[in-house]
Amino acid sequence: MMMFNALLKKLMNRGDESKNVAKKRLKFALVYDKLEIKEDMLEDLQRDLIEVISRYFEIDRQQMSLDIERSEESSALIMNTPILAARHKKPQRNNARA
Amino acid sequence: MEGKVVVVTSGKGGVGKTTVTASLGAALALQGKRVAVVDMDIGLRNLDVIMGLENRIVFNVVDVVQGRCKLKQAMIKDRRINNLYLIPASQSDEKNVIQPENMKWLCNRLKKEFDFTLLDCPAGIEQGFKNSIEAADEAIVVCMPEISSVRDADRVIGLLYSRSITPKLVVNRIIPKMVERGDMLSHKDVVEVLSIDLIGLVEMDESVVVSSNTGLPIVMQKESKAGKAFMQIAMRMNGHPDLPVEDPMAPKSFWKKLGGKISRKNKVH
Ligand SMILES: Nc1ncnc2c1ncn2[C@@H]1O[C@H](COP(=O)(O)OP(=O)(O)OP(=O)(O)O)[C@@H](O)[C@H]1O
Ligand SMILES: [Mg+2]
Numbered sequence: 001m002m003m004f005n006a007l008l009k010k011l012m013n014r015g016d017e018s019k020n021v022a023k024k025r026l027k028f029a030l031v032y033d034k035l036e037i038k039e040d041m042l043e044d045l046q047r048d049l050i051e052v053i054s055r056y057f058e059i060d061r062q063q064m065s066l067d068i069e070r071s072e073e074s075s076a077l078i079m080n081t082p083i084l085a086a087r088h089k090k091p092q093r094n095n096a097r098a
Numbered sequence: 099m100e101g102k103v104v105v106v107t108s109g110k111g112g113v114g115k116t117t118v119t120a121s122l123g124a125a126l127a128l129q130g131k132r133v134a135v136v137d138m139d140i141g142l143r144n145l146d147v148i149m150g151l152e153n154r155i156v157f158n159v160v161d162v163v164q165g166r167c168k169l170k171q172a173m174i175k176d177r178r179i180n181n182l183y184l185i186p187a188s189q190s191d192e193k194n195v196i197q198p199e200n201m202k203w204l205c206n207r208l209k210k211e212f213d214f215t216l217l218d219c220p221a222g223i224e225q226g227f228k229n230s231i232e233a234a235d236e237a238i239v240v241c242m243p244e245i246s247s248v249r250d251a252d253r254v255i256g257l258l259y260s261r262s263i264t265p266k267l268v269v270n271r272i273i274p275k276m277v278e279r280g281d282m283l284s285h286k287d288v289v290e291v292l293s294i295d296l297i298g299l300v301e302m303d304e305s306v307v308v309s310s311n312t313g314l315p316i317v318m319q320k321e322s323k324a325g326k327a328f329m330q331i332a333m334r335m336n337g338h339p340d341l342p343v344e345d346p347m348a349p350k351s352f353w354k355k356l357g358g359k360i361s362r363k364n365k366v367h
Contacts, residue, residue, distance in 0.1 A: 026245050
């Protein structure tokens with residue numbers, strides 16, 4: 001009887017084996033853990049972004065915000081910045097022709 | 099030629115670091131290597147009792163790095179196994195009495211004399227961990243097939259990578275019967291999740307407890323499954339990296355054996 005039950009369990013609910021639940025939870029946890037970043041990294045990123053964007057747009061640096069939004073399914077990097085004006089000159093690059 | 103310094107670590111506590119360090123130390127020495135094992139768990143030493151050397155301690159690793167004794171004086175020679183030495187931890191000091199530079203200095207000296215220096219790392223990722231990985235050339239990460247242990251292993255693996263060490267994995271305390279019925283992660287699941295190389299598997303084995311009771315190295319116990327597993331891991335560390343890892347098998351009952359035979363027959367037809 002025991003054997004039959006075990007067999008049935010194997011045939012019927014493969015996906016319900018508790019180790020599969022563990023594996024799924026684990027994979028999610030590891031991805032989620034790695035999204036956690038240090039506050040100073042976000043600050044560095046913000047500084048770098050301002051520098052790059054400023055080559056193309058005049059922006060209000062004080063109003064700019066940068067955040068990570070997490071939901072159960074996904075995470076997103078959300079940046080919000082008011083544009084004051086576009087810069088119409090081509091940005092200066094090292095290898096750009098004059 | 100200089101030897102290697104290998105740190106045994108896990109993040110999570112109680113998963114088998116000390117057992118692995120003691121057993122691999124003994125196994126490598128039995129295979130003819132010169133081995134030093136160092137207990138880095140300052141304040142909570144245990145490697146000495148697991149190796150059965152607890153009543154021979156005079157000096158410890160803190161005494162060595164603080165210059166209170168010579169390195170030789172703190173090394174306890176195992177009288178049952180040739181070329182195996184223990185440097186015990188101090189039981190009374192704080193973890194931060196040792197700094198990473200001290201460990202570099204110590205390990206550089208040990209490397210000149212020993213083929214393998216194994217460091218038994220404390221649980222966690224604080225000072226004791228940092229001291230241990232600072233001096234390491236290689237790492238063994240121990241984990242149990244269980245969700246919190248694997249998660250902590252992942253964290254530690256990340257920290258090792260950032261020090262340019264690519265660790266190898268030991269999955270400890272596997273219960274084949276539970277794996278078979280789908281109630282325990284298999285070593286393959288763990289390897290898939292952590293995506294690092296496996297260096298060995300150790301089953302949950304009563305003889306590990308017996309060996310810790312007596313202080314007799316598990317690799318010297320005939321018929322111990324765990325002992326055999328440790329001998330194989332030592333071989334893989336020691337010039338035979340391709341020695342295959344066998345799948346653990348649950349002991350089969352009569353009915354299961356019969357069932358297996360029948361299903362095999364069916365496959366043939
Ligand atoms: N394969 C095994 N089978 C049975 N018991 C085991 C096995 N491996 C370890 N143990 C037992 O698990 C317990 C913890 O092992 P151990 O002390 O080696 O872990 P640890 O990682 O060093 O712990 P800590 O983080 O506290 O230093 C011990 O009682 C040991 O005997
Ligand atoms: Mg320990």
